[in-house]
Amino acid sequence: MNEIETARDLEAALAHGSPLSGLRLQDLDLTRHEERLLTRTDLEGLVVLGGRLSPTLDNHLRLHGALVFPTDPHAPVNPYRASLYQPHELYAGMENNGYEQTPDALAYHWSRDADAHHDVFITLLRAIHDDSVSDALTEFVGGAPVVGVMGGHALTRDSEAYAGAARLGHTFASAGLVVATGGGPGAMEAANLGALCPTDAVVSEALGRLAGIPSFRPSIEDWARRALEIFDDIIAIPVQDSAVRSIGIPTWFYGHEPPNVFCNGIAKYFSNAVREDGLLARSTAGLVVLHGAAGTVQEIFQSITPLYYAEADQTLAPLVLVGVDHWSREVPVWNTIEALGRERGMGEAVHLVDTIDEAAELVLSSRT
Structure with missing residues (x-):
């Protein structure tokens, strides 16, 4: 499989030694694997969808032909998520701040604001989010x-x-x-x-x-x-x-x-x-x-x-x-x-x- 959505599967791919080109890394924390990834140059066509990585690793991946998809740091939900939502996740913070400050309510307003201002980047992120959810x-x-x-x-x-x-x-x-x-x-x-x-x-x-x-x-x-x-x-x-x-x-x-x-x-x-x-x-x-x-x-x-x-x-x-x-x-x-x-x-x-x-x-x- 070329889709890697868990730290365990990424660890297995790195240990296997096969080229990383063509893989899709979805919503992963790459900081813990940074040392090994910085030594790899077989990255042509590697796609990194969201997740966490340092500017140094980001630059190294792009330099060797990888595609790194950015996110909106102000997005209330993760566009590249690899799993379904859980109930408490959508209502997080409601006890202290009320429903209007939950990820669920904020995601709605974030989406409506993008429509009002014709923000093509957020429109793209919404489409990526929905495909990831599917x-x-x-x-x-x-x-x-x-x-x-x-x-x-x-x-x-x-x-x-x-x-x-x-x-x-x-x-x-x-x-x-x-x-x-x-x-x-x-x-x-x-x-x-x-x-x-x-x-x-x-x-x-x-x-x-x-x-x-x-x-x-x-x-x-x-x-x-x-x-x-x-x-x-x-x-x-x-x-x-x-x-x-x-x-x-x-x-x-x-x-x-x-x-x-x-x-x-x-x-x-x-x-x-x-x-x-x-x-x-x-x-x-x-x-x-x-x-x-x-x-x-x-x-x-x-x-x-x-x-x-x-x-x-x-x-x-x-x-x-x-x-x-x-x-x-x-x-x-x-x-x-x-x-x-x-x-x-x-x-x-x-x-x-x-x-x-x-x-x-x-x-x-x-x-x-």
């Missing part, structure tokens, strides 16, 4: 089957619908599926919560503790603080299976939606388009759509396109909309979906049901 997400998920659960951010923690979404997430994760959501509040948080919890009893306890702070309005701090406390308690529970159960894929495009914390890993993007495509493309085991509005409708129609154009003999993962009245009357997209699916394989893959139990059964039965 690479990390692919490695994190591996070959595990993923089911996407979509839904709106307005669902409150004290509602029956929130509890239902949590039960749905738990059902899928207990069946061996990775639950992926848009990573925000509401239905997304509920599905991630249920997936992360190892037992039904833990789901019920978490729901009871969350109900006292039903929304991220008016206080994101209170909303996130309660969730982080519960997250810490959940991940401290000993389990035999350490597999990934819950992934959030949010975006800074929706700056008013804080990321939910009930995830094994969080893939947060600056580009909503890249984020949406990655979320839907990775939902290989199916997609369940709960109540939502404009953002959820966008996801529905984006997911329909590959179903519509699929080859006749292609096996299609199910797309299940939950809420007959909602999707046929309040937000009437079902008639369009049904019309597009006529006389195509897509027609057998799309479903409109009224309960989460029906949705779970459709997804799980499609895998047998």
